[in-house]
Every structure is written in structure tokens, then in C-alpha cells.
Amino acid sequence: MKTQNSKVWQWFEERLRISEIVRFLSHKTVPRHRYTAWYYFGGVVLFLFGVQVFTGILLLMYYTPTPEAAYESVRFLVGEVPFGWLIRNTHSWAANLFVLACFCHMFSAYFMRAYRKPREITWLTGFLLLGLALGFGFSGYLLPWNELAFFATRVGTSIVSTVPLLGGYIGETLKGGEMVTGLTLSRFFGIHVALLPLIAVLVLLLHLALIQRQGMSEPISQQHHSSQEEAIPFFPHFFLREAMVWLGIMAVLLALSILSPWELGTKADPFASAPAGIKPEWYFTYMSQALKYLPGRILLWEGETVGIVGFMLGGLYLLLVPLLDRGAARGKPNPIFTIIGVCIILFMVVMIILAYTVG
Amino acid sequence: MERRLSRRMFSNLLVGGGLLIWLGTILQAIFRYVIPPASGQVGSLSVLAAKTTELPPNSGKIVRYGSSPAIIVRPPGGEVRAFLAICTHLACTVQYRDDLAHIWCACHNGHFDLFGRNVSGPPPRPLEELQVVTRGNEFFISKRA
Incomplete structure (x- = not known):
């Protein structure tokens, strides 16, 4: 048996040089310090992305992307x-957990200043992945063609149209x-199942390759506390812990x-009035709720245009933070960036709570 | 030396420029393909919106006007009016509220009076008014000239 195993090993080794991969994995380590737990979120995002691809392919076997048949095909x-309800509910719930895990991963990297030199490109690809995750959520929400999704998409695309110049x-x-x-449904379907997955896989591979190339970032405050001897070997120690997560x-x-199945609601009627209580998915509600509080006009501009420009500036800040926070690269973190990060999270949480309580 | 370099530069320019033109042509075609063509909705489109019996005083009805929803309203004691039913805030479809006797958008609580003017909530502009023509016992709506 042993000889057979070694023969099989030899066969693959001669063709794929697996020992090099094993050597690489045995040398890869994860820093050990008081914030090590936050490293698991990257793996959680990866896992949930895998769940989405798997359940998404299963859903494709029955889904029909036309206004006449989309709702009926989901019903x-x-x-x-058999188990269709489970596949759909898993896809919907995993989508929400995926976005939540993306936000947790991004903010943990933000507060640990993982964006600082030399990891600016890793941050940029991570930011792109968060944008793609939101794009997946937005495009997928319309696909069941129900009333709630239809009007939420009307509102969402209207918000996009408000963006100055190219909106x-x-x-x-x-x-x-x-x-x-129906053309919107066709486009969203194509974007959701072909365009976004293609871009996401490419950006994800680049993100992972950069992490392999540069190793995992350590928070500035922990750099002197952790040593290579104390680091956790990635394989099998960290990998098995991640598998438990x-x-x-x-x-x-x-x-x-x-326990909490995803409701299908009623079929969309493009020529009916919008019902009360239209809400986008929770990860967009902080935007829609904030826009609700803005007056029709602010000085010379329409209220929602001012709001959208504000959100764009917020996104631009997060994108460019590696360039703005120069002190972090020199080991001198500026507390103002922590305060800004906390304010962004507080704003999002308060707006989401208001959207689900006040309405 | 200088002559050889300029020849290389020329060929680089030729190949690089050709590549750029090729890429530009392809991208231009893709760009034009994804932007949808105009819907072809004519400005003088006239649509039967409702019969008089369908629109008692203090009521409204959502009807299809080309590819857009429109609303025709009959106030308790006034003339019949029609508007594009698209809220000027974030494009939800508005509705007539008989308890308030005016037009309301459920998405973000926008209110419009019976002339389509934005009177409260986030909508920044009035609704686009349509022309109503009565022929016998039928109301027809069309874009204003």
C-alpha cells in the first residue's frame, strides 16, 4: 500500500512538483497576537464566496430570466x-453573511492599518472586492422579480442616475x-451570473496572490510583541482552526x-403603485435612510445629489486611505484615522437601525 | 545610430498606434452596444386612461403611458388631471390617497398636491403633468405640447 502511495505521489511529483507547494505551506505562518482572531474573516469571505458560487450554479438549473417567468420559476x-427552498434560502442568507463578512474584514484591516506600505495594492483589491460584493447583492436582488425587489431596484438605479456627470x-x-x-432583468442576470463572477475571481486571485507574496500584515502596536517563533504555522494549525470556523x-x-426562510412576496407589476415599506437590502439601507432625511434642495443642489456626492467622497476616502495615512507606514498611526473609521461604522449602524425601527 | 532608432520608433508608433485604433474601434462598438437605443416613444402618444365611470370624484388610477406609469386623478370637486406617476425623488410609482385627497409616494413619504407640486417630503420637483382630453365618456392623456 505504501509502495503504491509513493508511486502515485511520484507520478504527480514528476509532473506537478507538489513538494514545492508542501514546502511553501509548511513555511507559511500567521502572526500570533491579541488581534489574530480578525484574520479568520478573510477565510470566511472566501468560504461564503464558494457557497454562493455552488448554490448559484444549482439555482441556475431552474431559474428563467424573463419578467413573465422569473417569479414563477423561483416559486x-x-x-x-426537492430541497429547492433550502438552496434558495442558503443562497440568500449566504449573500447577506458574505457582505457582512466583507465589511468585517475590511474594517478589521482598516483599524489594524493593514493598508500601509507595502500593502496598498492588497487594500485596493480588497476594496474592489467589497464593491463587487455589493454589486452581486444589488443585481441578485431583482432576479426573483417580486414587488419589493422591483421598486428597490427602481430606487437603486435612480440613485445611480443621480451621480453627477456620468450617472x-x-x-x-x-x-x-x-x-x-425585462431588459433590466436580462442585464442584471448577465451581470450577476457572468460579468461579476469573472471579475471577482480575477480580483480575488490577485488579492490572495498579494497576501502570499507579502505575508500577513501585523498591527503596528503588536509588531514588537509577536515573533516568528510564536507565529502559528498556516498548515495544518491555522488551516484547521479556519476549517472549524x-x-x-x-x-x-x-x-x-x-428557521427563517426568505420570503418571495408578490410578483412585480411595473404599472402598480409602490407599496409602503420599500427597503433595499440592509447593506444599502444606510444610504437610502440618509437620503430620506435630506431636504429636497440644499443650497443650489438637489438633496439626493448632495447625499450621493457625500457617499462617493466617503468611498473615495476609504479607497485612498493608504495614501492619506502616511504616518502608519512609518510606524506612527494617527488616531484621527481611527476616529474617522469609528464615525463611519457608527453612521452605518445608526442608519440601519433607524431604517428597521422608524422606517 | 540615430537613423536606426527613429526607424524603430516609427515601427513602434505604427504598431502601437494601429493597436490603439483597433482597441478604440472595438471598445467604441461595445460601448455603443450596451447603451440602449431610444425607446421610440413618440411625443404625441395619446392613451385612453379611464372611462368616466371608472374615475369617481376623490379617486385616482395608475395607467400605462408608453413604457412609463401615469396617474390620472379626479379631485373631490375639481377637474381631472394626469401626471407621469414617477416620483421626482427616486422614481417610485406614486399613488392617489383619498384620505388626504392628494398624491403620495410610499417609498420615502413624498407628497404632491393635485397640481402635481411637491409639497412635503424629499421630492425636489413637481410631477410632470400630462394633458387630459375628454371625448364622450372617456379620458385620454398625452404629453403637453
Whole structure:
């Protein structure tokens, strides 16, 4: 048996040089310090992305992307197909946990100043991945073609159209016309299942390659406390711990999918009035809620234009923070960046709570 | 030496420029492909919105006007009016509230009076008004000239 195993090993070794990968994995380590737990979020994002790809492919086997049949195909999937309800609920819940994990991963990297030199490009690719995760959520929300999703998409694409200069063109290109129609559904479907996955896989591979190349970042405050001897070997120690986290996430995901099924609602009617209580997914509510509080006009500009420009500036700040926080690279973190980060999180949390309580 | 370099520069320019033109042509075609063509909705489109029996006083009805929703309203004691039913805030479809006797957007609580003017909430502009023509017992709506 041993000889057979070694023969198989030899066969692969001669062709793929696996020993080099094993050597690389045995040398890879994860820094050990009081914030090590935050490193697990990167793996959680990766795991949930895998769940989304897997369940998404299964959903494709029954879904029909036309206004006449989309809603019915999802209803058939949920009601008639064995375990169809489980696949759809898992996909919907995993999407929400995926975005949540992306936010946790990004903010943990932000507060640990992981964006500082030489990891600016890793931060940029991570920021792009968060944008893609939001794009997945936005494009996927419309696909069941129900009333709530239809009007939330009308509002969402309207917000895009409010962006100064190119907003109108982008909004119309997204919708495939002036209004949300069957063309919008076709476009969102294509974006959701082909364009975004392709870009996401490429950016994800680059993100992971950069982490392998540069190693994991340590917070400035912990650099002197952790040593190479104390570091956790990635394989098998950290990998097995991460696997335990994945199992935990899987258990939570299945519990949510079974105990709190995702409602399908009523079929969208493009020529009906919008019902009260239209809300986007929670990860967009901080924007829609804030826009609700702005008056129709602020000085010379329309209220929502001012709001959108404000959000764009916030996004630009997060994108460019490696260039703004120069002190972090020299080991001197500026507390102002921590305060700004805390303010952003507080703003998002308060707006999300208001959206679900006050309405 | 200088002559050889300029020849190389020339060929680089030729190949690089050709590549750029090729790329520009492809991108231009893709760009034009993804931008949707105009819907072709004619300005003089006239649509039967409602019969008089369908629109009692203090009521409103959402109707299809080309690819957009429109609202025709009959106030308790006034003339019939129609508007594009697209809220000027974030494009939700508005509705007539008989308890308030005016037009309301449920998405962000925007209020419009019976002339389509934005009177409260976030909408920044009035609704776009349509022309209503009564022929017999039918109301037709069209864009204003």
C-alpha cells in the first residue's frame, strides 16, 4: 500500500512538483497576537464566496430570466423542487453573511492599518472586492422579480442616475432604458451570473496572490510583541482552526435557512403603485435612510445629489486611505484615522437601525 | 545610430498606434452596444386612461403611458388631471390617497398636491403633468405640447 502511495505521489511529483507547494505551506505562518482572531474573516469571505458560487450554479438549473417567468420559476423552485427552498434560502442568507463578512474584514484591516506600505495594492483589491460584493447583492436582488425587489431596484438605479456627470448614462445602461423592464432583468442576470463572477475571481486571485507574496500584515502596536517563533504555522494549525470556523458558519447558515426562510412576496407589476415599506437590502439601507432625511434642495443642489456626492467622497476616502495615512507606514498611526473609521461604522449602524425601527 | 532608432520608433508608433485604433474601434462598438437605443416613444402618444365611470370624484388610477406609469386623478370637486406617476425623488410609482385627497409616494413619504407640486417630503420637483382630453365618456392623456 505504501509502495503504491509513493508511486502515485511520484507520478504527480514528476509532473506537478507538489513538494514545492508542501514546502511553501509548511513555511507559511500567521502572526500570533491579541488581534489574530480578525484574520479568520478573510477565510470566511472566501468560504461564503464558494457557497454562493455552488448554490448559484444549482439555482441556475431552474431559474428563467424573463419578467413573465422569473417569479414563477423561483416559486416552482421553492415549492416543487426537492430541497429547492433550502438552496434558495442558503443562497440568500449566504449573500447577506458574505457582505457582512466583507465589511468585517475590511474594517478589521482598516483599524489594524493593514493598508500601509507595502500593502496598498492588497487594500485596493480588497476594496474592489467589497464593491463587487455589493454589486452581486444589488443585481441578485431583482432576479426573483417580486414587488419589493422591483421598486428597490427602481430606487437603486435612480440613485445611480443621480451621480453627477456620468450617472444618467450609467443608470440607463444598467436598466437597458429609462425604466426598469425585462431588459433590466436580462442585464442584471448577465451581470450577476457572468460579468461579476469573472471579475471577482480575477480580483480575488490577485488579492490572495498579494497576501502570499507579502505575508500577513501585523498591527503596528503588536509588531514588537509577536515573533516568528510564536507565529502559528498556516498548515495544518491555522488551516484547521479556519476549517472549524467554516463549519460554525455553515451551521449558522443552515439554521438561518431552515428557521427563517426568505420570503418571495408578490410578483412585480411595473404599472402598480409602490407599496409602503420599500427597503433595499440592509447593506444599502444606510444610504437610502440618509437620503430620506435630506431636504429636497440644499443650497443650489438637489438633496439626493448632495447625499450621493457625500457617499462617493466617503468611498473615495476609504479607497485612498493608504495614501492619506502616511504616518502608519512609518510606524506612527494617527488616531484621527481611527476616529474617522469609528464615525463611519457608527453612521452605518445608526442608519440601519433607524431604517428597521422608524422606517 | 540615430537613423536606426527613429526607424524603430516609427515601427513602434505604427504598431502601437494601429493597436490603439483597433482597441478604440472595438471598445467604441461595445460601448455603443450596451447603451440602449431610444425607446421610440413618440411625443404625441395619446392613451385612453379611464372611462368616466371608472374615475369617481376623490379617486385616482395608475395607467400605462408608453413604457412609463401615469396617474390620472379626479379631485373631490375639481377637474381631472394626469401626471407621469414617477416620483421626482427616486422614481417610485406614486399613488392617489383619498384620505388626504392628494398624491403620495410610499417609498420615502413624498407628497404632491393635485397640481402635481411637491409639497412635503424629499421630492425636489413637481410631477410632470400630462394633458387630459375628454371625448364622450372617456379620458385620454398625452404629453403637453
